[in-house]
Amino acid sequence: VGDQVFYAKMLECSKKPDALAEYNDFSGFPNALNVTIYDSNKDCYWHPAQLALGGKCADSRCNFNYFMPTDFRLAVFLPSTGRLYLSNELTRTEFDSYFQVELNKDGSAGISETRPGSILKNIIYFLPALAITVVLELLAAFAYLAFSKLDKRILVSVFLANIVSLPIVWFVFPLISPELIIIIIPAELFAFLFESAVIYALNHDKLGLKQALLLSLIANAISFVIGGVIYLGAYLVLSFII
Numbered sequence: 001v002g003d004q005v006f007y008a009k010m011l012e013c014s015k016k017p018d019a020l021a022e023y024n025d026f027s028g029f030p031n032a033l034n035v036t037i038y039d040s041n042k043d044c045y046w047h048p049a050q051l052a053l054g055g056k057c058a059d060s061r062c063n064f065n066y067f068m069p070t071d072f073r074l075a076v077f078l079p080s081t082g083r084l085y086l087s088n089e090l091t092r093t094e095f096d097s098y099f100q101v102e103l104n105k106d107g108s109a110g111i112s113e114t115r116p117g118s119i120l121k122n123i124i125y126f127l128p129a130l131a132i133t134v135v136l137e138l139l140a141a142f143a144y145l146a147f148s149k150l151d152k153r154i155l156v157s158v159f160l161a162n163i164v165s166l167p168i169v170w171f172v173f174p175l176i177s178p179e180l181i182i183i184i185i186p187a188e189l190f191a192f193l194f195e196s197a198v199i200y201a202l203n204h205d206k207l208g209l210k211q212a213l214l215l216s217l218i219a220n221a222i223s224f225v226i227g228g229v230i231y232l233g234a235y236l237v238l239s240f241i242i
Helices: 017-024 119-148 154-176 180-203 209-238
Strands: 005-014 037-039 044-048 053-054 055-059 064-066 071-078 083-087 097-103 106-115
Touching: 005 053, 064 180, 071 106, 119 154, 119 209, 154 180, 154 209, 180 209
Parallel strands: 083 106
Antiparallel strands: 005 044, 005 055, 005 071, 037 044, 053 064, 071 083, 097 106
16 A cells, blocks of 8 residues: 555444444554445444454554454554545465455455464464463462472472473364364463363372462453463564564
């Protein structure tokens, strides 16, 4: 596009978009992108996806992340012309994908998937996520073990459980669905149960099953909340670099 800086929003189709409008943050975005378009074929309204972050674009490139819809359209606004372009509907097939958009003179836009996500890019995202998760869970586990006066050698099993569970969560669960909101609960539940089982299996002479479950629950909750905030910030930075 001719504009060095422009704006875009991913659109999702909902039955009652007005009920979700309060969650949409349009600060820094043109009001022209705050669209509501009725789709008679699907009997729903296309509107900006509330949890799809990104869309402040530069140098003919846009990045979106977080809870992106599987089925979506793209709305693009060019400040130089004041025109809004709306794309066709497309279904994401990959957790991390790349698309090309062609803007037409009639205000429409054609969007197509150009290539799936890069394995190298996924690994670059994964390694810091692994380090952050392991550190947070070890710290949480250490605090729990100290408070409960349990053997600190249990930390070894916490480390081993994370080394195995996180690659499965990161690379296997996205194969189920490209939409994070669908897989996040099953993935977190798997991590909690798997790590509980490993911790108990390797330390059944040092702690009971309930203690193993509680230890895993605390560690996973801490890493999910704090790690999620850290990772999201890092993802936003890396997505503009890679």
